[in-house]
Amino acid sequence: MATREELRKLYKDLRPDVPLEPGSEFYEPIYTEHPELGLxxxxxxxxxxxEFDGIESVRLFSGxxxxxxxxxxxxxxxxxxxxxYVVLYADALDYVNAVEPIDIAELLLALAGAFGEAVEREFGKDIHRESIWDRTLRFLRTDVAATEVALKAEVGVPGALKVGADLKFALRAASSFKLKLQQLLASRLRELKEDVDAFFEEGVKAIRASRGRDVRIVFIFDSLEQLRGTLQNEQAVIQSVxxxxxxxxxxxxxxxxxTVYTVPPWLKFVLPNTVQxxxxxxxHLWNNDEARSHCKPxxxxxxxxxxxxxxxAGAAVxxxxxxxxxxxxxxxxxxxxFRDLLRLLQDTVVRATSSLAGDPAARVTEAINAARRDFLPVAVEDARWLARIGEHRETLLPDTDAETVNRLTRFLDCHAVLYFVNGDEWYDTHPLIRQEVADVVAKNPVQRD
Known part of the structure; x- marks a missing residue:
């Protein structure tokens, strides 16, 4: 029987929510060492x-x-x-509110702020003469007084106003000030774009002065795919993105x-053939055939x-x-x-400390049953859609309305529906719930007039 210390180490090595660093001993190179998968x-x-895009580009990445x-x-x-390449990285959630609709002016400002701070982290504090936050208030020179009053009243900074920091904070807050700022910037979008471009160019010049005039620059703006909204405003957020x-x-x-943006994967459904x-x-652990035959690779x-x-050795323990x-x-x-497998393994490790400690098969059964319960209950209408997806191996998306897209996205995010690409693109239901879906559909037949 495994000791508690051995189980603690196994549990630690199975952490599913920790992104792996390049070169990690835990990384499974499915793309480079498993070519037979066709991924x-x-x-x-x-x-x-x-490389092929030359000196500048926009690329979207998602999952x-x-x-x-x-x-x-x-x-x-x-x-x-x-x-x-010089590669700069920023987390979008440090600059935007994931549960509020976003507009292009606000995003431009967030991008410039993120880029400026990423350059400062990498190359020092004196890259730009002033931050984009202070620069924006100066840019809105005819409205500066009103903006400062709004900031002081609504952001709640006591005493002297720290304009740049407060403006960055305000972009992430759900406040009436943010709405006012969006309105001010939207009316002067062209000027804002020119000023933001100039801000980026200043950063490029500083980087080239440090790394050479021919250096190529990549800016990764991560976590933008987490713009989801709440149950109350998710459709508005989808429409804004x-x-x-x-x-x-x-x-x-x-x-x-x-620039590499990580974007919500549902953009694929609302903007088909529009953005790449x-x-x-x-x-795919199984093949796209009627029997879902075993995919050995x-x-x-x-x-x-x-x-x-x-x-x-650890598996035997x-x-x-x-x-x-x-x-x-x-x-x-x-x-x-892989992440879901790690969760199942972690749960099995924890159950090895319980009354099931001496029965590995029973621990595995309980871990599987617990994972299945996380999907339940399945609503009748959801079960009907899931059953059709499993039968046809397509999304069968009836329209691209925000409500419908968000429903499909929830299926995909919780893994009730799985997205595969091996040659062709196809979808299927999660193996843990196929029988439950079939049972719900059988018990609730569609009533015919």
């Missing part, structure tokens, strides 16, 4: 696009929850830097900069991923002599997401 390497694709987006972005950063990328895509291009998105897919990759985490069989049971229930 295009998204990092190689993005790096090639940046549903648990797809490994941040891990792959870190790999992209490493590979580009190895090729001589759609407007930004449908109407202002070229506005998001900056001089001498390759490199979208991470799930690994995918299973081999997942078994390899488990060995990287704790090896055969946790599962005993039949560790290969028990691990395969968990792989078969993860839906093709």
């Amino acid at each position: 295009e390497d998204p990092v190689s694709r993005m790096a090639t696009l940046v 549903f929850r648990g797809s490994g987006k941040t891990t792959e972005l870190k790999r992209l950063k490493r590979d580009l830097e190895a090729d001589g 759609e407007r930004v990328f449908a109407s202002h895509f070229d506005t998001l291009r900056f001089p001498y900069i390759h 998105i490199t979208l991470l897919s799930t690994v 995918a299973w081999d990759a997942f078994r390899s991923a488990v060995r990287r985490r704790f090896g055969d 946790l599962f005993g002599d039949d560790h290969a069989q028990q691990i395969d049971r968990l792989i078969g229930c993860c839906g093709g997401h």
